[in-house]
Amino acid sequence: MENPPQRRDSQTSHLRASDSDRERIATVLGEALSTGQLSHEEYSERLDGLYQAKTMGELEVLTHDLQVDRPRPAASPVSYAPSANSEPENIVAVFGGAERKGRWRVRRRTKAFAVFGGLRFDLSEAQFEAKEVEITVNAVFGGAEIIVPEGVEVRCSGVGVFGGFDVQSPPDVDPSAPVVVVKGLALFGGVSGRVRRRRER
Template identity: 65%
Template sequence: MQNLPERGDGSSQVRASDSNREQVAAMLGEAMATGQLSHDEYSERLDDLYTAKTLGELEVLTRDLQLGPERGPAPAPGGAPFSYAPASGTEQDNVVAVFGGAHRKGNWRVRRRLFGTAVFGGIELDLSEAVFESREVEIRIFAVFGGVELRVPEGVEVRSEGSGIFGGFDVRGSSHPDPAAPVITVKGLALFGGVGGRPRKRKNRD
């Protein structure tokens, strides 16, 4: 993987690669985990990251940060289209839809554990453009007279361990998982409801 330039080394106009962007995404995730960036600042820089064209533009995003030698999981090798932003905490995400709808999609942060509850409502979880805190993610779903739809990037392995009672629980990952991709375990119960999921092609951020 091509490293980011040292400050002032004259390579600021060199075109950035996907692996360069993934490296910076991991740095920004570390900075948010250590309190150097707020959630809003992290989101703003992540947006700038995926519109950056040169190594110089990437370097600007991290020049004011203190970054240690340990950054958690390495970026996906070979320019694979999976973004990782490691975090030291264990905070979980909760998505609730009661007589209504809820969704997570676009460039959002997927925590290690996510709980979804749909009661007479619907939830959409689209991970196709998301940034993952970890390569192992657990999603627990409880759907009662409701539905949950899950979309994952191509190449992601999905382990479906949920059950359907007078309902359906059918979540599938890629038939040929990428070794660099996240592994998502989906657990839970669909009671008079439905939980489904399929892979979706990840958009090109170039």
């Protein structure tokens, strides 16, 4: 187990931390995990400290030894809300519809099923639990629409049988943004995707 980081003094260390401050630190920790600077155990320990921190000083010590860029509030179109353990979210639309929008939490895995119904996932203001999330859509005589913010990479491996998957990645991908993997089956149905530009918000 790593030794706890030492507290540092700064002009802002006494200020109370906000949710957006915690989100920025969570992004830094996630990037450090993906680049090998933190082990999974260290990442989990610092993540625990992140959600217990009350001041900016307590947040600063969690990242002072990491070689990553500190993201600014307006620098990224997405935010992270990591979770050490996450169960898949199951969404069902039968002869009806289901929608996720606003600042909802995108789980590491989402399983959606539509039968004579419609699904809509708007990720433009969502919080992502991980750098890579997976959305599995099975649509039978139904459909789904997936909306992603600018910079987010989309990888589609869905199969269409008398239906189709039309989910493409934006042309300009931000390496620091999450990756959305879309899987599933469209049987007499369709799954489509589009990018929501910042000016549309």
